Amino acid sequence: MSEVVVVGGGLAGSEAAWQAAEAGADVTLYEMRPVRSTPAHQTGFLAELVCSNSFKGKSLTSAHGLLKAEMRRLGSVLLPCADETAVPAGEALAVDVPRFAELVTRKLESHPRVTVRREEVTELPRGTCVIATGPLTSDALSARIAELAGGDHLYFYDAIAPSVAAESIDREVAFLESRWGKGEAAYLNCPMDEAEYTAFREALLGAELVAMKDFEPMHLFEGCLPIEELARRGELTMAYGPLKPVGLTDPRTGRRPFAVVQLRQENVEGSVFSLVGFQTRLRYPEQKRVFRLIPGLEGAEIARYGQMHRNTYLDSPRLLEPTLRLKSEHAPGRDSPLFFAGQMVGVEGYLESAAMGLLAGRNAAGVSQGQEPLTLPEETMMGGLARYVCGLSSQELYPKGKFPPMNSNFGLLPPLESRTHKKDRPALQIERALQALDGMIAGDR
Numbered sequence: 001m002s003e004v005v006v007v008g009g010g011l012a013g014s015e016a017a018w019q020a021a022e023a024g025a026d027v028t029l030y031e032m033r034p035v036r037s038t039p040a041h042q043t044g045f046l047a048e049l050v051c052s053n054s055f056k057g058k059s060l061t062s063a064h065g066l067l068k069a070e071m072r073r074l075g076s077v078l079l080p081c082a083d084e085t086a087v088p089a090g091e092a093l094a095v096d097v098p099r100f101a102e103l104v105t106r107k108l109e110s111h112p113r114v115t116v117r118r119e120e121v122t123e124l125p126r127g128t129c130v131i132a133t134g135p136l137t138s139d140a141l142s143a144r145i146a147e148l149a150g151g152d153h154l155y156f157y158d159a160i161a162p163s164v165a166a167e168s169i170d171r172e173v174a175f176l177e178s179r180w181g182k183g184e185a186a187y188l189n190c191p192m193d194e195a196e197y198t199a200f201r202e203a204l205l206g207a208e209l210v211a212m213k214d215f216e217p218m219h220l221f222e223g224c225l226p227i228e229e230l231a232r233r234g235e236l237t238m239a240y241g242p243l244k245p246v247g248l249t250d251p252r253t254g255r256r257p258f259a260v261v262q263l264r265q266e267n268v269e270g271s272v273f274s275l276v277g278f279q280t281r282l283r284y285p286e287q288k289r290v291f292r293l294i295p296g297l298e299g300a301e302i303a304r305y306g307q308m309h310r311n312t313y314l315d316s317p318r319l320l321e322p323t324l325r326l327k328s329e330h331a332p333g334r335d336s337p338l339f340f341a342g343q344m345v346g347v348e349g350y351l352e353s354a355a356m357g358l359l360a361g362r363n364a365a366g367v368s369q370g371q372e373p374l375t376l377p378e379e380t381m382m383g384g385l386a387r388y389v390c391g392l393s394s395q396e397l398y399p400k401g402k403f404p405p406m407n408s409n410f411g412l413l414p415p416l417e418s419r420t421h422k423k424d425r426p427a428l429q430i431e432r433a434l435q436a437l438d439g440m441i442a443g444d445r
Helices: 011-022 063-073 078-084 097-110 139-149 194-206 227-233 284-291 350-368 381-389 422-444
Strands: 003-007 026-030 054-057 092-095 114-117 129-131 154-160 163-165 187-192 259-265 272-275 302-304 307-313 338-340
Touching: 003 011, 003 350, 011 026, 011 078, 011 097, 011 114, 011 129, 011 350, 054 063, 054 350, 063 078, 063 350, 063 381, 063 422, 078 092, 078 097, 092 097, 092 259, 097 114, 129 350, 187 194, 194 227, 194 284, 284 302, 338 350, 350 381
Parallel strands: 003 026, 003 129, 026 114, 129 338
Antiparallel strands: 054 092, 154 307, 163 272, 163 302, 187 259, 259 272
């Protein structure tokens, strides 16, 4: 009998459990919530999103669009659930967080080969196993993983953006529009003139932050910096980042604002909106004071405060194979395969984490059935991510001795054989990736 244990019911663990079950394995999925919660989660549902409600771009013209296309071809359970619970977000795929998590939970709990157990796992299970406990792995299990890996984990700090009640947004100021008119008008935009932007930045720089532990240096993920850190890096860093006004016109003036704060709908009812790019570690009273300086949010009621938490991940280039299996030399005395998946392997982003769960779940099921684990083509985005975290990328993407987390990007993929104009490369890389993946799928049939 083929049996697989998956520890962790986040995006990666949910996808891993589904993939293993669909491949014919009997799966036991352990999730400690709601018996024991984490600093970031609010419910006991599987696959609960905590940092934002966006899975990024839908269009097959970007790295994230390619990743979605690959996952759909490989039978992802999460993307159809995201489609079914989507909320307006222009060119992005964003979801109603509770409805999405509830749907994923219902699908897994009703799968005939999946048993969901609500309890904390403190020891590494025997048998074929996928560890997908994410960046907020409990202390007990984290200690067991550290012992097995022969060293400490790496870590960085990640942050969550705040959300506000829709009825508290001043619609006389905030206007509904998507940049360049692309997709449906899905974002509320709070325009700033130069004086308002300057005052907001000064307030951010002077605001009181949540203190971090004195003995831990602040390793920040460059792809998801707190808004106050962006303010600190330069006068116009925010205006060229999440507050960039390009492609937007203030209907009150008929001109492009100096800066724009965008708000994205979080649920189907449209009762809550999140501040896009506003991850923060400001103290709660300071968030209310400073963010109410944004035009249109003077009376904003904060539905969820932003916060920062410590994310732990593995030294994957040293520990993992490109199949996401722990190398045998790091598993002395263990007679069954152990896979890792999700953000803890060193990827950053919802879909990136889920994609690694998809690969680990497929491979765990295959190995439990006596098959060789799958190594994805390096031309694919999923294959590029797996090779990156395992230190086998054909690109020099991080300095020797350092291993920063990584989002999907075309730099993960091998160079094209022929010289092409820069603007034409993504389309050619996407075409090559899907051909390679379709060829692999056809070969498996």
